[in-house]
Amino acid sequence: MEPAPNAVPELPARATARHRWLLPASLAVVFVAVCVSRVVVFPASIWEQDEAYFAAAVVEIDLDASAPHPPFFPLWIGIGKVVALLGFAPAMSLQLASAVLGSLVFFPLFVLWSRFMAPALALSATVLGLAMPGVWLLSGRAFSGTAATAMLVAALACWTRPVPDRRWLAAGSVAAGLSILIRPHFILVIAAVMFTLLTKTNRENRLTVIAPAAAVVLVGTIIFIVAAGGPAAVAAASSRHGALHFGDLPSASRNPIDSGLFASLGHPVVAIGWCVLTILGIWVVLRSPRTRSTGIPVIAALIPVIALVLGLSNPTHPRYAVPLVLLSCGFVVVGLGRILTERWALGAVATTICGAGALVLPSAAIYRQQASPPLRALVHADRLAVSHEAMVVIDRRLHSFVLMREAIGATSASTLFDHIVELGASPSTLDWRTVMVFEGDHHPLLVTSESTQTFTCSDNLLRRLSQDRFLDVTVADNATLEANLGPGGPLVVLD
Numbered sequence: 001m002e003p004a005p006n007a008v009p010e011l012p013a014r015a016t017a018r019h020r021w022l023l024p025a026s027l028a029v030v031f032v033a034v035c036v037s038r039v040v041v042f043p044a045s046i047w048e049q050d051e052a053y054f055a056a057a058v059v060e061i062d063l064d065a066s067a068p069h070p071p072f073f074p075l076w077i078g079i080g081k082v083v084a085l086l087g088f089a090p091a092m093s094l095q096l097a098s099a100v101l102g103s104l105v106f107f108p109l110f111v112l113w114s115r116f117m118a119p120a121l122a123l124s125a126t127v128l129g130l131a132m133p134g135v136w137l138l139s140g141r142a143f144s145g146t147a148a149t150a151m152l153v154a155a156l157a158c159w160t161r162p163v164p165d166r167r168w169l170a171a172g173s174v175a176a177g178l179s180i181l182i183r184p185h186f187i188l189v190i191a192a193v194m195f196t197l198l199t200k201t202n203r204e205n206r207l208t209v210i211a212p213a214a215a216v217v218l219v220g221t222i223i224f225i226v227a228a229g230g231p232a233a234v235a236a237a238s239s240r241h242g243a244l245h246f247g248d249l250p251s252a253s254r255n256p257i258d259s260g261l262f263a264s265l266g267h268p269v270v271a272i273g274w275c276v277l278t279i280l281g282i283w284v285v286l287r288s289p290r291t292r293s294t295g296i297p298v299i300a301a302l303i304p305v306i307a308l309v310l311g312l313s314n315p316t317h318p319r320y321a322v323p324l325v326l327l328s329c330g331f332v333v334v335g336l337g338r339i340l341t342e343r344w345a346l347g348a349v350a351t352t353i354c355g356a357g358a359l360v361l362p363s364a365a366i367y368r369q370q371a372s373p374p375l376r377a378l379v380h381a382d383r384l385a386v387s388h389e390a391m392v393v394i395d396r397r398l399h400s401f402v403l404m405r406e407a408i409g410a411t412s413a414s415t416l417f418d419h420i421v422e423l424g425a426s427p428s429t430l431d432w433r434t435v436m437v438f439e440g441d442h443h444p445l446l447v448t449s450e451s452t453q454t455f456t457c458s459d460n461l462l463r464r465l466s467q468d469r470f471l472d473v474t475v476a477d478n479a480t481l482e483a484n485l486g487p488g489g490p491l492v493v494l495d
Contacts, residue, residue: 151176177213435478456471
C-alpha cells in the first residue's frame with residue numbers, strides 16, 4: 001500500500017537510535033567546550049575590591065572591615081569556606097566556585113530556552129549567552145553574580161515545566177532560596193517570579209512554591225547573623241554601607257555607551273541589536289498562546305533584573321549585567337527566528353559567537369598568566385620594604401587588597417594607610433625609609449622618590465570589564481611624603 005502523501009517516512013531502527021542520541025551527544029560536546037572556554041579565561045588573581053573583601057571574609061568575617069559588605073552574601077561566603085577546606089586559597093575558592101557554577105548553568109539554561117524553541121535554536125541561544133564577553137571573562141571571578149544567576153536559572157527551569165508537579169515546584173523553590181542567599185539582591189527577582197506563579201498555581205501548591213525558599217533563606221540568614229556577631233553588628237554595617245552605596249549612585253553615568261551591559265556585549269552595535277531583538281522576542285513569546293504562560297515567569301524575572309542593573313546598582317559595572325545577558329539571550333534568538341529562517345538565525349548566532357571569541361581570546365592570556373595590578377604592586381612593595389627595612393604607606397583605595405593579603409598572611413612589611421599620615425596619627429618617630437603604593441601615577445602626599453614603577457593593565461577589554469579602576473598602581477621607593485596635620489597643624493615629612 002502506498003504511503004499517504006504527507007506521511008512522515010519511517011526511519012530504520014539504526015537511524016532512529018542515532019537520532020535519539022544526537023541531542024544528548026551534542027549537549028555533552030558543547031558542555032565540554034563551555035568548560036574549556038572557562039578554563040581558558042580563568043584569571044590568575046582577583047581584580048576588584050569586592051572580590052578582595054569576599055576573600056578576606058572567607059578567612060574571617062569582619063563587618064567593621066567590610067568583609068563582607070552588605071548585603072553580606074551569606075551563602076557565597078559559606079561556599080568559599082567549604083571550597084577552601086579542600087586546600088585552595090580563599091580567593092581561588094570563590095573563583096573556582098564561580099567558574100564551576102558558571103559552566104553548570106549550561107544545562108538549566110538550555111532546558112529553559114527549550115520551552116520556547118527547537119532544540120538547535122535553544123542550544124544556540126544558550127551558547128550565545130555564555131559566549132558574550134562579559135559573561136565569559138567574568139565567569140572565573142570571585143563575584144557572586146554568576147553563581148546566583150545559575151541558581152536563578154535553575155529555579156526558572158524547574159518552575160516553567162509544562163506540567164510542574166510538587167517535586168519540581170519545591171526544587172525550584174530551593175534553588176530560588178539558594179540564589180537569594182548567594183546574592184540577596186535577587187530577592188526582588190524571585191519575588192516577582194513567585195507572584196506570577198502564585199496567580200496560576202492551585203491553592204494546594206502555593207505553599208510548595210514559597211515555603212522551601214523561605215526556609216532556606218531564613219536558616220542561612222540566621223547562621224550568618226550568628227557568625228557575624230549578632231543583629232546589632234549586621235544592622236550597623238548595613239546602615240554604614242547603605243549611605244555610601246546610594247550616595248554614590250546619582251553620580252554614575254547613565255549614558256548607554258558607558259553601561260556595563262554594552263561592555264558585556266562587546267560592541268555598541270551588538271548591544272543595540274541585542275536590545276531590539278530581546279524586545280521583539282518578548283513580543284513574539286507573549287503573542288503565542290503556546291509560549292505565553294511559560295514566558296511570563298521569565299519576563300517577570302527579567303524586569304527586576306533590569307531595575308537592579310540600571311537603577312539600584314551602578315549601571316556602568318559590567319558584572320551586574322551577567323544575569324541580564326543570560327535571561328535575555330533566548331529572547332534574542334526568538335526575535336531572530338521571527339525575522340529569519342532557522343538556518344539563517346543559527347548562522348547569525350554562530351557568527352556572533354565567533355566574533356565574541358575573536359574579541360575575548362586575545363585577552364585570555366593576560367588574564368591567565370598575570371595577577372592584577374594592585375596585587376603585583378603590593379607584592380613588589382612588600383619585597384622592597386623587607387629588603388630595605390622600610391615602611392609601606394598605602395593608598396586607602398587599596399584597602400580591600402591589603403586586607404585580603406593580611407588575612408592570608410601574605411604581608412611581611414609594616415604598613416600604614418595614607419589617611420593615617422594625613423590625620424597625623426602616625427608614630428612620632430619618622431626615621432623610616434618609605435615605600436608608597438597608590439592608584440594612578442600621582443598621589444598628593446608624594447613629594448619625591450628614588451624610583452617609581454607602575455603596574456598596569458594595557459588590554460582595553462579587560463580594563464572595560466574591570467570597571468576601569470585599580471588598573472594602574474604605582475610603587476614609589478624611598479619616597480618623601482608631606483602632609484598637613486589639620487588646620488594650622490605642623491607639616492610632617494616622611495622620608
